[in-house]
């Protein structure tokens with residue numbers, strides 16, 4: 377499928393490419409005595425690929441969890457599409473166009489590829505997901521419309537051959553791709569990817585990189601991703617924010633960040 381055939385795209389929310397889509401302002405998040413995130417501010421611009429990097433325990437996943445409403449910071453605010461919020465539930469974040477994937481695959485392992493991706497559309501549906509699954513009453517017509525979108529995602533991700541297979545039996549790389557499909561089913565404006573290439577071999581990484589670039593360029597979806605592979609970060613990211621012990625230590629284009637002595641000392645070890 378090429379870009380012109382696709383009906384999948386981020387919502388037209390009136391925000392111009394390159395303008396602020398999301399802003400994190402002075403966010404601090406504590407778990408008891410542990411400060412996971414300490415007074416962090418950064419923005420994500422419409423249409424960009426923004427990487428979040430840093431050593432283990434730096435606060436990267438916690439940051440995604442704050443952005444999608446899973447954690448509520450003790451201090452600071454999140455502004456999304458110009459609206460400031462201190463508290464938002466994950467389903468509200470999803471309904472407003474923020475989708476995410478997880479560090480460890482979080483799919484319904486007994487369900488097929490098709491049903492897993494369909495489940496990602498449940499927020500876009502008026503009728504409940506369970507009714508959709510069993511074709512109950514008025515859900516039937518709505519189901520057909522949503523099925524079309526899901527079929528487009530399946531074509532786009534080149535997973536038609538595994539559409540009926542239970543995802544628990546699929547190789548890890550394909551499970552990660554199905555998980556991406558489920559997030560795309562929301563037609564998000566902002567897609568949060570937590571280590572989308574973790575545990576993948578080189579070929580699987582190359583495939584995933586290509587899909588991420590295509591989602592960004594064809595659908596206009598803004599992407600924030602956590603990634604440890606610096607080669608991937610250099611290839612994909614427009615800008616990189618670097619965390620260390622919950623603090624932001626660098627923020628800028630990949631070339632600039634990788635040359636920063638503080639980043640080399642804290643994370644990269646040797647100049648990349």
Ligand SMILES: Nc1ncnc2c1ncn2[C@@H]1O[C@H](COP(=O)(O)OP(=O)(O)OP(=O)(O)O)[C@@H](O)[C@H]1O
Nearest residue numbers: 407410411412430431432433434435436437438439
């Ligand atoms: N639910 C929680 N309860 C208590 N402490 C937590 C919780 N979640 C995270 N932490 C702590 O917050 C800090 C940041 O963790 P986080 O998982 O955000 O780091 P990370 O950069 O994503 O690490 P990794 O690369 O290993 O995934 C760590 O010290 C971690 O132990």
